[in-house]
Amino acid sequence: MNPKDLKYSKDHDWARVEGNVVTLGITDHAQESLGDVVFVEIPAVGATVTAGQSYGTVESVKAVSDIVAAVSGKVIAVNEAIIDAPDTLNQDPYGAGWLVRVEATDQSAMDAMMNAEEYDAYLAAEGDH
Amino acid sequence: MELKRTPIYAEHAAAKAKLIDFGGWEMPVQYAGVIEEHQTVRTKAGLFDVSHMGEIDVRGPQALELVNHWITNDVNRIADGQILYSPMCYPNGGIVDDLLVYRYSPEHIYLVVNASNTDKDFAWMQEQAQGFNAELHNVSPETAQLALQGPLAEKILQKLTNVDLSAIKYYWFRHGQIAGVECLISRTGYTGEDGFEFYFAPEKAAELWRKVLEAGKPEGIQPIGLGARDTLRFEARLPLYGNELGPEISPLEAGLGIFVKLNKPEFNGKEALAKQKEAGLSRKLVGLEMIERGIARSHYPIQKDGQDIGFVTSGSYSPTLNKNIALGLIQSDLAVLGEEMDIMIRNKPVKAKVIPTPFYKRAGV
Numbered sequence: 001m002n003p004k005d006l007k008y009s010k011d012h013d014w015a016r017v018e019g020n021v022v023t024l025g026i027t028d029h030a031q032e033s034l035g036d037v038v039f040v041e042i043p044a045v046g047a048t049v050t051a052g053q054s055y056g057t058v059e060s061v062k063a064v065s066d067i068v069a070a071v072s073g074k075v076i077a078v079n080e081a082i083i084d085a086p087d088t089l090n091q092d093p094y095g096a097g098w099l100v101r102v103e104a105t106d107q108s109a110m111d112a113m114m115n116a117e118e119y120d121a122y123l124a125a126e127g128d129h
Numbered sequence: 130m131e132l133k134r135t136p137i138y139a140e141h142a143a144a145k146a147k148l149i150d151f152g153g154w155e156m157p158v159q160y161a162g163v164i165e166e167h168q169t170v171r172t173k174a175g176l177f178d179v180s181h182m183g184e185i186d187v188r189g190p191q192a193l194e195l196v197n198h199w200i201t202n203d204v205n206r207i208a209d210g211q212i213l214y215s216p217m218c219y220p221n222g223g224i225v226d227d228l229l230v231y232r233y234s235p236e237h238i239y240l241v242v243n244a245s246n247t248d249k250d251f252a253w254m255q256e257q258a259q260g261f262n263a264e265l266h267n268v269s270p271e272t273a274q275l276a277l278q279g280p281l282a283e284k285i286l287q288k289l290t291n292v293d294l295s296a297i298k299y300y301w302f303r304h305g306q307i308a309g310v311e312c313l314i315s316r317t318g319y320t321g322e323d324g325f326e327f328y329f330a331p332e333k334a335a336e337l338w339r340k341v342l343e344a345g346k347p348e349g350i351q352p353i354g355l356g357a358r359d360t361l362r363f364e365a366r367l368p369l370y371g372n373e374l375g376p377e378i379s380p381l382e383a384g385l386g387i388f389v390k391l392n393k394p395e396f397n398g399k400e401a402l403a404k405q406k407e408a409g410l411s412r413k414l415v416g417l418e419m420i421e422r423g424i425a426r427s428h429y430p431i432q433k434d435g436q437d438i439g440f441v442t443s444g445s446y447s448p449t450l451n452k453n454i455a456l457g458l459i460q461s462d463l464a465v466l467g468e469e470m471d472i473m474i475r476n477k478p479v480k481a482k483v484i485p486t487p488f489y490k491r492a493g494v
Binding site for chain 1: 165360
């Protein structure tokens with residue numbers, strides 16, 4: 001269910017690498033846990049993000065969740081459509097629900113991220129608690 | 130600490146509801162999704178398991194006098210068979226809890242209190258019962274409660290009972306059977322919609338839950354979690370203990386002045402509240418609408434020109450209005466319709482303005 005071509009964090013953020021451009025979003029598990037997403041705050045094009053740090057928030061009716069950058073770099077594109085239709089994050093977290101594209105200056109933090117198989121195992125273990 | 134569970138817990142778990150710790154209770158926060166459940170209650174009907182609520186039974190020759198000593202509203206103002214909403218205050222005017230008062234007779238009163246306050250309330254009531262000829266019992270463990278709320282609530286519930294529900298007026302109650310289960314049936318609720326709350330022995334709770342859901346299928350009934358319960362009550366400006374109400378907030382500040390009867394001979398908080406009223410309120414609860422993008426949440430500070438003027442008590446996206454709105458306790462002089470102020474969201478000022486409340490009122494009321 002979680003796409004094979006993405007990297008995943010323990011905070012349930014995902015990253016897709018295409019050369020030095022990295023697309024960021026939140027996982028299906030994250031949207032499922034949050035419930036109906038009603039607000040998304042993401043930086044503007046040109047802003048810088050830092051690996052391991054919050055670059056915005058996703059809010060559902062009941063909860064506020066920080067979104068954490070997988071890489072450091074400059075934001076080169078943001079998903080404007082999601083600001084007006086935040087429920088897209090619930091419907092298509094890996095497609096139309098992407099959040100920002102970053103021109104990465106440092107991808108080293110991605111080494112610690114999981115592949116799809118590892119993330120599935122991580123979710124299964126988390127569910128056991 | 131082990132979480133408490135209602136007698137309907139197994140139904141929630143089987144329905145794959147999302148469960149949370151709510152004041153020590155493992156309760157369903159959502160089934161299909163908060164927004165969908167919210168709309169179902171506004172347009173059709175929804176069923177809530179509220180068995181965690183506390184019930185306290187007061188009996189004796191001075192039951193009415195005793196309850197009137199505890200609460201700010203006046204049980205003398207209602208008839209037998211009628212229900213009263215009231216804050217319950219400390220002598221300093223701060224709020225212990227808010228509750229429903231069911232008047233069977235002057236010698237028998239039944240109180241419904243917030244789940245997480247039940248033990249605190251019962252201890253307070255016992256302490257405050259000295260010298261009154263009346264006995265009180267915490268009957269919460271022997272009591273299950275369901276709430277059926279929404280415009281189609283009466284139609285659905287009528288299928289399961291011989292009691293003429295149309296004859297039960299808003300804030301009245303009677304006893305009767307629902308699906309063969311002996312119930313206290315009251316026309317009350319916490320959603321801003323028409324509806325019923327019914328109380329009964331826990332042994333039949335799961336069965337009754339299933340039967341009501343079954344009976345309401347043609348009308349599109351859904352089980353509703355605490356998430357939608359909160360957004361529904363919030364739109365209707367029904368206060369929540371811990372948000373709009375608490376020991377540091379008086380019922381006058383919370384906008385509940387009509388439930389404070391200062392002409393009653395005596396009650397806890399009377400002097401303090403009379404003094405506060407005479408001096409004028411320094412803060413008031415207001416409705417707020419976000420002008421800029423952002424969602425206000427409980428406890429976010431509110432500022433005007435960089436100065437703290439109050440805080441958000443409840444804030445949310447409103448599914449009915451499709452707007453981000455809030456309730457805030459602010460300085461009285463700024464509690465004026467249209468007044469603009471800043472909600473501090475993660476240390477950033479986000480503009481909001483004062484708007485009328487309730488945010489939502491059902492048609493025909």
